[in-house]
Amino acid sequence: MIKENDKTCAVIGSGVSGIAAAIRMRNKGYRVVVFEANSFLGGKLSSETNKGYRFDMGPSVFTFPEYVDELFILSGKNPRDYFNYDRLDPVFRYFFEDGTSLESFDGKEKYASELAPKTKDTKEAILNYLDKTEKMYDLTAEVFLHNSLHKFKNYFTKAVAKGLLNFGKIGAFDTMNGANEKAFKDKRLVQIFNRYSTYNGSSPYLAPATLNVIPHVEIVKGAYYPHGGMHSITKSLVQLAKEIGVVFKFNSPVREIVVENNLTKGIKTDNGFEGFDVVISNMDVYNTYHKLLPSCKKPEKLLNQPKSSSGIIFYWGIKRRFDELSLHNILFSENYREEFETIFTKNSIYKDPSIYINITSKHSPGDAPEGCENWFTFINVTNNQGQDWDKFVNESREHVINKINRILKTDIRKLIECEMVFDPRVIESRTSSAFGAIYGNSSNNKFSAFLRHPNFSKKIKNLYFCGGSVHPGPSIPLCLLSAKITTSLIK
Ligand SMILES: Cc1cc2nc3c(=O)[nH]c(=O)nc-3n(C[C@H](O)[C@H](O)[C@H](O)COP(=O)(O)OP(=O)(O)OC[C@H]3O[C@@H](n4cnc5c(N)ncnc54)[C@H](O)[C@@H]3O)c2cc1C
Structure with a gap:
């Protein structure tokens, strides 16, 4: 009451x-x-x-469902009467330009045992990395996520004291990529762990290794799919x-x-x-x-402060099903460093962008007509500094289509039944996000x-x-x- x-x-x-x-x-x-x-x-x-296809316009990866539940419990309601979700396993499918693909799984043990035999790294190396990121999460979450950083009294807590005593262990003096290159021999694993910088619109070559806590959240705390989609x-x-x-x-x-x-x-x-x-x-x-x-x-x-990256999103109704794709898919660029330099230094678009394809109709069949799929096709781009976005969108559309065709050995152009497009200008005008940056300040x-x-x-x-x-x-x-x-x- x-x-x-x-x-x-x-x-x-x-x-x-x-x-x-x-x-x-x-x-x-x-x-x-x-x-x-x-x-x-x-x-x-x-x-x-759009034409019988439903799209979530923004977020697609859902973690910490308990924070949503908490609001129902606070209000004296049973969350399950309002909101339900499933824990995902497997979680992501990754595709590389060398023709290989890898899949990520739920939980440290399964993740490491499934990936190790397909990479140059051992199960121990992967587990060791995931243990480290878990420790980093435990040291930082209370200080950085659960309390105001701007109230003096919060600096005199046990959690802060523990964080300060273990400062050397939270990766503040290395970059994500630096730490990941030290952890793994297989370039694909480095790229997979580097990609988590994009969860807050940053570059793995600049962002502190502390952000390697993000894969811990997805792999250990779990990734979820809300019934009916993110909306x-x-x-x-x-x-x-x-x-x-x-x-x-x-x-x-x-x-x-x-x-x-x-x-x-x-x-x-x-x-x-x-x-x-x-x-x-x-x-x-x-x-x-x-x-x-x-x-x-x-x-x-x-x-x-410098702002985060933004995105170009093609919301495509695709009149075919692709069994090789799952709910979350990434088609990686060949040269990740060059991709991020283009975004954050050149403020431009990259010729071989990494592409994220999210297909909710894999889990909610009603999101697309029978035999079809709803593709949320996303690439990271620079934020809006007044560039020629009409030109960037047209060029990106070609880059994206060519890359999908190359990796999936298909002709996607013929299968696009309907299209909506978001670019940084649309994100800016729709949500009043400064410069169309999706994630506020960059990290x-x-x-x-x-x-x-x-x-x-x-x-x-x-x-x-x-x-x-x-x-x-x-x-x-x-x-x-x-x-x-x-x-x-x-x-
Ligand atoms: C393409 C995309 C993909 C993403 N992927 C993920 C993901 O996979 N997982 C994840 O967790 N997060 C993801 N995010 C980030 C996540 O969506 C955001 O961090 C979060 O939704 C932001 O919520 P917010 O409360 O800050 O407000 P916003 O969603 O930014 O909304 C602000 C609201 O304020 C309104 N408003 C602004 N100014 C005024 C005004 N003057 N008067 C009245 N109303 C006003 C706007 O109209 C808008 O409705 C993604 C975001 C985008 C765009």
């Missing part, structure tokens, strides 16, 4: 973090209104259909939020956060001013400051965790932030933790 109080809270944006923050604030007894600029909810975690996360959380009394306003872009004498007073939409005791912005923090708080002093250093710097904006304003009372552009960072689980940290700071 929610213990009502007379306080009110506005949440700006209905990304997964905004919805989670709204649920948590409602459970604290606040009257909560979510203002969403779009006509649909979920931000990046949304879904569309069911948004749908079920919105259902829960509405049931407990959160109000959603669609087509309601917030134009300004109203502040007087450094105290938040409310927000302005096209319908005028509405007063609120607390405002939580789930809008990208760069744009929150630049668009909604134009006259406030900005934390320039944090806002101007190409060992201090990046400390250079994300806090979950609260240091200058303006009762103004808070949640979502992928602020602490602890992007992805569904981190956005859910962001909402948890943010709301825990509100009395």
